[in-house]
Amino acid sequence: MAGPVIEVENVTFARNGNKVLDNVSFCVQPGDFYAIIGPNGGGKSTLLKIILGLLRPTGGKVRLLGGKPYETRWRCGYVPQFRTFDFHYPITVEEMVISGRLGHIPGIRKKYGSTDTRAAKETMERMGVQHLADREIRHLSGGEQQRVIIARALAGDPSLLLLDEPTVFVDAPTEVHFYDIINDLRSSMTIVLVTHDIGVIYSHVTRVACLNHSLYTHNGREITDDMITSAYQCPVDLIAHGLPHRVLRNHDREDSD
Amino acid sequence: MIGILAFEFFRNAIFAGILASIACGIIGTYVVVKRMVSVSGGISHAAFGGIGIGYFLGIDPIYGAFAFTTGVAVFMSILKEKAQQNLDTIIAAMWAAGMATGIIFIALTPGYTPDLFSFLFGNILLVPTSDLVIMVLLVIVILVLVGLFHLQLMAVTFDEEYAEVMNIPVTWLSLLLLLLVALTVVMLIRIVGIILVIALLALPAAIAREFSGHLTHVMLLSTGFGLVFTMGGLWLSYVLDVPSGATIILLATAGYAVMLAIKKIQRDKSQLPATSE
Numbered sequence: 001m002a003g004p005v006i007e008v009e010n011v012t013f014a015r016n017g018n019k020v021l022d023n024v025s026f027c028v029q030p031g032d033f034y035a036i037i038g039p040n041g042g043g044k045s046t047l048l049k050i051i052l053g054l055l056r057p058t059g060g061k062v063r064l065l066g067g068k069p070y071e072t073r074w075r076c077g078y079v080p081q082f083r084t085f086d087f088h089y090p091i092t093v094e095e096m097v098i099s100g101r102l103g104h105i106p107g108i109r110k111k112y113g114s115t116d117t118r119a120a121k122e123t124m125e126r127m128g129v130q131h132l133a134d135r136e137i138r139h140l141s142g143g144e145q146q147r148v149i150i151a152r153a154l155a156g157d158p159s160l161l162l163l164d165e166p167t168v169f170v171d172a173p174t175e176v177h178f179y180d181i182i183n184d185l186r187s188s189m190t191i192v193l194v195t196h197d198i199g200v201i202y203s204h205v206t207r208v209a210c211l212n213h214s215l216y217t218h219n220g221r222e223i224t225d226d227m228i229t230s231a232y233q234c235p236v237d238l239i240a241h242g243l244p245h246r247v248l249r250n251h252d253r254e255d256s257d
Numbered sequence: 258m259i260g261i262l263a264f265e266f267f268r269n270a271i272f273a274g275i276l277a278s279i280a281c282g283i284i285g286t287y288v289v290v291k292r293m294v295s296v297s298g299g300i301s302h303a304a305f306g307g308i309g310i311g312y313f314l315g316i317d318p319i320y321g322a323f324a325f326t327t328g329v330a331v332f333m334s335i336l337k338e339k340a341q342q343n344l345d346t347i348i349a350a351m352w353a354a355g356m357a358t359g360i361i362f363i364a365l366t367p368g369y370t371p372d373l374f375s376f377l378f379g380n381i382l383l384v385p386t387s388d389l390v391i392m393v394l395l396v397i398v399i400l401v402l403v404g405l406f407h408l409q410l411m412a413v414t415f416d417e418e419y420a421e422v423m424n425i426p427v428t429w430l431s432l433l434l435l436l437l438v439a440l441t442v443v444m445l446i447r448i449v450g451i452i453l454v455i456a457l458l459a460l461p462a463a464i465a466r467e468f469s470g471h472l473t474h475v476m477l478l479s480t481g482f483g484l485v486f487t488m489g490g491l492w493l494s495y496v497l498d499v500p501s502g503a504t505i506i507l508l509a510t511a512g513y514a515v516m517l518a519i520k521k522i523q524r525d526k527s528q529l530p531a532t533s534e
Contacts, residue, residue, distance in 0.1 A: 084419065
């Protein structure tokens, strides 16, 4: 694809008179692995929802995959931060994963074809949940549920994957496995990862931005002291879990690897 | 008992029970899985407004109820989209305002209003043949629409936000579902009445949901439970000579209680030391 995957221009968003996003501009290029970090309540999830056209910005412009968000969003995979659905819904893992294909099926009367079944099977295998295919989602563990949610996002062969705090609900081994998977996906799609936890920003990220109502970017993958200070407005050690600057130093070492 | 089948009103009651069970089985399942139980309660009570207006205009009150609940459903989905209000409060307002409208219009209607009681509590033995025709049409409409939009309705009732990302017309399908709920509720008013509708809509599906993990299976099973409750209730009310609507609802509630008990026993069993593993 030629142009940028996401173009956000001077986007402002206010909720009940409070500015959640203030004049945010950034651009995600094809193949980027773009990480947006920032404190809770800094507007990260709101920004993703605006990119997907689920919320309308108060001001500014968004282009997604070269078009208007509501025209092109079906080509995105989305892993929301909060469970947007009821885990007691009578639906099996396979039914949920294959529902990620619905955007690809034209017409009013939708029916899954063999391509859809195959894609669902492949993504279930990739996320290691194929043995759960016929299980109801209410009988899954938290980690399994999260893997199914990610499998649904991948089932539609997305050009762009938007991940909102994808590891919040999972245990440490799943988290490691999850970042291996993300690494595999990087060759086939653009990824935007949103997290409040600087610890998860790891070596494969191509660009980092900090968001706390305003967006602080930097040409490259390092997080600079400036960005952190502006975004968090608090000493770095607070957000690096009591290990001041550890994340930054790790980063430098990985750079030289 | 068999001899009574010779009477048209009893045959009508049986047909009405079967049709109601199908409508409840399908629409009630959506109501339960999408957690629209209180919305449905609001719509059914608001229907009283339509019945009052029907009386006032001198038309069959049930037509008044159909028109009024349709309006209420549309109005509610607009409010939900635009007003950004707590849906709970909107439901409560509509619930009470609908009933109040009904009371005002009935008071304004000259003369005596004879079968008000049957609209509040229903009487499956009084379903006229003309209503059966409406019920058949409604069941056909439900079957066709649900068959046509099955996957999309499932996506919308399961996860609205993700359905929107996949460009499924969430707003329209939610409205469609709300309209189907409204029509089903009015259809059930004849049988169990405004006040009891909600139980017949929700309980069979709630019981079925515990025994099945597929949306379509829940619908089928729920229809089956609905049949057991309406037919069983009809028979019991005949044998005991008590009101049919109330008997049907008490039977459904008893069924729900039994299901809860079975689930509790199953849970207790599975919490015993896992000797089988």
